Amino acid sequence: YYSDKTIVYFDGNFLKAKEAGMDLYGQSLHYGYSVFEGIKSYRTDHGTKIFKAEEHYERLKRSAELMHIPFDYTVSQLTDITYELLELNGFSDAYIRPLVTCSPNMSLSKGQKSYLSLLAWDWSNGYLADKMKIMTSTFQRPNPKAFKIEAKVGGHYVNSILACQDAKDKGYDEALLLDENGNVAESSGANVFYEKDGTLFTPAKGNILPGITRQTVFEICSQLHIPVKETFFKPEEMRGADAAFFCGTAAEIVALDSLDDVPFTKNWKDTESEKVQQAYLKLVRVLSL
Numbered sequence: 001y002y003s004d005k006t007i008v009y010f011d012g013n014f015l016k017a018k019e020a021g022m023d024l025y026g027q028s029l030h031y032g033y034s035v036f037e038g039i040k041s042y043r044t045d046h047g048t049k050i051f052k053a054e055e056h057y058e059r060l061k062r063s064a065e066l067m068h069i070p071f072d073y074t075v076s077q078l079t080d081i082t083y084e085l086l087e088l089n090g091f092s093d094a095y096i097r098p099l100v101t102c103s104p105n106m107s108l109s110k111g112q113k114s115y116l117s118l119l120a121w122d123w124s125n126g127y128l129a130d131k132m133k134i135m136t137s138t139f140q141r142p143n144p145k146a147f148k149i150e151a152k153v154g155g156h157y158v159n160s161i162l163a164c165q166d167a168k169d170k171g172y173d174e175a176l177l178l179d180e181n182g183n184v185a186e187s188s189g190a191n192v193f194y195e196k197d198g199t200l201f202t203p204a205k206g207n208i209l210p211g212i213t214r215q216t217v218f219e220i221c222s223q224l225h226i227p228v229k230e231t232f233f234k235p236e237e238m239r240g241a242d243a244a245f246f247c248g249t250a251a252e253i254v255a256l257d258s259l260d261d262v263p264f265t266k267n268w269k270d271t272e273s274e275k276v277q278q279a280y281l282k283l284v285r286v287l288s289l
């Protein structure tokens, strides 16, 4: 993720990654009480552009607010710092990880002081996944009555690690997690869509992280006149559908091969999903369809 030359941002300063450290006495390290984002920048005809910077930084601020973490950077400050970080590292196609942590405090009360870290790494080789074989996980997504699941919180990802590793141990590429009612929710780090008879279906909000890529898929579908429905459904309804994909900032739009060893039936090239994938890959580079 970093070399001797990598520069990171920490609490107002740019410094070498290998010189950056963190307080051992803090709620974020001990309890997963942190909020973060996953953002991508792309090389475009108009230079390096951070895709949907405003949406990501609005979500970071909202996550901090929901978790009672004091955090007063503005969206435009955050965006400016990110462009500076990319420039200092010489990155164009990059993955950017803003992280807000709280210390020094070991109590179970709300954070008193927060620190912003910004890390970035080169992503010019893209995401390596081809078509993913996924399984329905026995791990549920965190229950919205126990967690603020629309916030992107460090601790929530312990659930993601358990589900993803379990799927890998069983020979699959990823896990599909259900909500407390047995409806399909999302993967360990991406939202999900399936396609049937030319219509796309995706889980309604309530038990998922409402992804920025998911929202972009809606925008693409409306421009391409592809019908899309937000609804609750069981894995049985998705198994054996025409096609399916995961979507997220890192995953972009990644085709799924099968769910619980039942293949999606249509040739990916003949699906509406593939049109959405192509439109997304164009959009991130030219910023319009």
Ligand code: PMP
Pocket (backbone or CB within 6 Å): 038, 186, 187, 188, 189, 190, 191, 208, 209, 210, 211, 212, 213, 214, 247, 248, 249, 250
């Ligand atoms: N769900 C989860 C659990 C995630 O971690 C992510 C990645 N942030 C997503 C969905 C997709 O969100 P986005 O499109 O905003 O990256």
